[in-house]
Amino acid sequence: MNNSHVQSRVYRTIGQISTIIVQGGESPAFLPPVVVGYLMTGVTFQVPPLLKENPCFRVRLEKPEEPSDITATVVAALLKPNYSIQGRRPREELMVVKFRKFLQCVQEKEVSEHFHARTLTEEEQAFILTLNPGHILAFATGSSRVPATGFPPSPKLTFVHDDTKHLPVAHTCSNELQIFVNKKNLTDDDEFAYHIPVALMDGEIFSVV
Structure with a gap:
């Protein structure tokens, strides 16, 4: 030592x-x-x-000549929904709509507009100002940009039906972003939008973005 x-x-x-x-x-x-x-x-x-x-x-090893920002469209296309049985699919499709809408808000720097009725900490406010789609990709896969050889395995968006959990969970070994489907996340856009930045902050985003 x-x-x-x-x-x-x-x-x-x-x-x-x-x-x-x-x-x-x-x-x-x-x-x-x-x-x-x-x-x-x-x-x-x-x-x-x-x-x-x-x-x-x-x-x-080689530094990219012209690094390009990852867009909301790219992240949405990479994280392909892995739907469950037919009876649960309509609720999962609604969560996908909410998730992709949030991605667009991140890209347009409009996330704070979701929280007009919520008191954010100084750390949360500062983080939201710097939030971009690359953060979400890094949270799910460990990389804020698409590798030249692609992601092995392919990234995916999965769903867990649980009324007791709300924060998204990342499994970077399998390039998976897990979203919880429940009444609170389905009915409250403010709550769902708030959970994603909190999860990213808790995860400390170890990749360089």
């Missing part, structure tokens, strides 16, 4: 990077293309054979 590494949070940083890689989360992707190309030649630094034999891995 190295106390200086503990105090400077080196171990924490290494642990986060390792977890993201193991779970298929967002890659570092911070090096200029020319640097990655030089490393791939194996001329220096004893580049691991795995990297040289799999050129597609360069996307995990």
